[in-house]
Amino acid sequence: MPVLRDPVRLIPLLFLAAIAAGTALLSLPLATTDGSSAPLITALFTATSAVAVTGLIVVDTPTYWSGFGQAVILILFQIGGLGIMTAATLLGLMVGRGFGLRDRMAIQVERNRLEVSDAQSVLRLILAITIVVESIVAAILTTRLMTAYDESFVFALWHGLFHAVSAFNNAGFSTYSDSVMGFQQDPVMLVPIMLAVILTALGFPVMQDLRANRLRYRRWTLHTKITVTGTLILLSGGFLATAVMEWSNPETLGPMGFGTKLLNSAFHSVMPRTAGFNSLDVGAFREETLVVNYVLMFIGGGSAGTAGGIKVTTFFVLLAIVLSEVLRRRDASMFGRRFGRSVERQALTVAMLALLFILSATMYIASVTNLPLQDVLFEATSAFATVGLSTGVTAQMPPSAQFVLAMLMFIGRVGTITAATALALGKHDRPYRYPEENPIVG
């Protein structure tokens, strides 16, 4: 029984439909606190940011959007997050472990259907993980907001639920104007958010593997090994870099106590990878910290999940190739497995297209604004990698620049290869191969 036909083209259409519906809902007078209709670009940007689980904003969420508007945003990023995990995982199922683009196409020709039982079991697991994790995090946050911050049950529940769903889907939207900066001293608020983000940023295939094999790491797939190890390396590096570079910055870590410095350094090693909450003022970061954030955002989290960026595996495959060349080895390998040529090229393609989109958008936005280039590059990278961290300049941009950022979020979310493939006309390979000749490179 066929449930999916050419899903590579279907996915962008479903996302566009969700964005269109969200834009319409957020354009209602009911959606704003002052009862006026939001401008089209504001509704479109916010809906795209929510569906793409990015979290970049052009208006202040709690003061501009009404309770209805905030609920629409919540539903959009929950749908967006579930949609990404489901779509990516179903696509993966269709070709077993190899997510290769060409394999995927070849296999579709043979069997462009997916058994309903597979799909159902995947959906059931995704829903189960979603409900369990979101409930636990929401319960902790709600309790803490009631007991330590004197919020009423209704407010605490709303804020707790909103942040739990936002964290689980790596959305980064917050019902507080200053994101979670008000909780920078409070590990009971920050740690559950961090843990939910770290877990879901691994991506669904890794979660599934961890559920089946727990910590028996010898049984893990190569994908899980690379993602988990890579995540640990990126988190440690981000933590150290943030701590060292911001330690004495009077506008960020400077005035804090020792433990709070470590807590917030840890928080800001997790958030630039995908989630986009901030407990520190990103606009006050030192320039070297911005560079670390560019890199962490660009790399992003695990494949086939709500994380953005080029993905951890993509980055480490590229690194392994570089290492093998420098060490003069024939194969690029990690954990005793060599990579196929196809995956190496896909990794390169993903990274190059990401760079192309980010740089093009940066150039366009720089040409229509007078904003500092470092901030424009930051917002463009944040948008493409669906991170949502901001130095605060997005709201100051003209509509055309905001539209470009919205397109970046969409492309970054749907996946550069998916987008490019859906557009590409040439479907069939040449029936012959050219002879090999190699230019001098480097």
Added chain:
Amino acid sequence: MPVLRDPVRLIPLLFLAAIAAGTALLSLPLATTDGSSAPLITALFTATSAVAVTGLIVVDTPTYWSGFGQAVILILFQIGGLGIMTAATLLGLMVGRGFGLRDRMAIQVERNRLEVSDAQSVLRLILAITIVVESIVAAILTTRLMTAYDESFVFALWHGLFHAVSAFNNAGFSTYSDSVMGFQQDPVMLVPIMLAVILTALGFPVMQDLRANRLRYRRWTLHTKITVTGTLILLSGGFLATAVMEWSNPETLGPMGFGTKLLNSAFHSVMPRTAGFNSLDVGAFREETLVVNYVLMFIGGGSAGTAGGIKVTTFFVLLAIVLSEVLRRRDASMFGRRFGRSVERQALTVAMLALLFILSATMYIASVTNLPLQDVLFEATSAFATVGLSTGVTAQMPPSAQFVLAMLMFIGRVGTITAATALALGKHDRPYRYPEENPIVG
């Protein structure tokens, strides 16, 4: 008769020796106009910049350095340029057309010598081209400086010769404090410099191919086809982008007449690729123009010549891989020839290492200065790609930052792969291959 043994390790040593000698000479009181000894970092930076044919400066060449000092700089960049062309071409000869690192190593084991006759014919051709082109350009510039700018014969000859050698070696050093901005209205000065730079930035193998086959492009090697076509694309793109983006900038093209705008746009499409002369104030460029310059500098010119950057072929090989993935083709190809896996990986490695070095240096320099990140990134890219264009901040940097830039120039010049390989301890491949397993990427 063996003339070269393990040249991969020899090349960096020869460059270091030239830098050491240059540093010693520039430290003499005789080398400065006021007769004091230059600080060590100033002499070291200038010698490195000259040997690496970069042209970044920390002191004003005509006012700080005496005639003797300037002559030392001239000799250093002439030696540097000849050294690069000779070394790269001899390395290439040893393995025929394939400059592959692994091939190169494998073949060295078999015959780690090069017949003297080959080497002699290469050296003779390089010297002939150098003398002919430098003489013609020097003659034109000298005549123009005497007739149109009322310089005495001795001054005109010195300035003409200096700029001709500087242009031919893509060095970018100038005996004028404002580089060639004084000639921004004068095509007779700018065009010969541009043509010399375009020619030599093709690299020696392309020059050799063009000399043998002229414009019978069907006979050209794949390397020549890619380099020439890529150069035309990059020059056209750079010209259009500079013209459009700077057209109304009051500090650059704005006040100029139509023809002068086109002339200077053309000049600044050529210079960021490698040479580093400027007829416009780079520090006044718009931010979107800076982004175009980052990209042009990063890509650079042709392989095995005095140009820097990752090289034109490297960039287009990477682009071809991306295109083949997007079009779902098995092979990446250009001009009816597919690339081998080895060259694809080398291209990736060169680009990744370049990014790694540039970003690391940018972070370090940003952390020890308060300079704008966009300017620091510009100087780091300019240094690594041995371009020498500057927004003017290098002179304001502390010695440690200048030292990092000097290291970038050295690494960028000697070649990232050469440098990394020379350092790598592991010389032999594993005697077995791992089984293949592929992670999900993207």
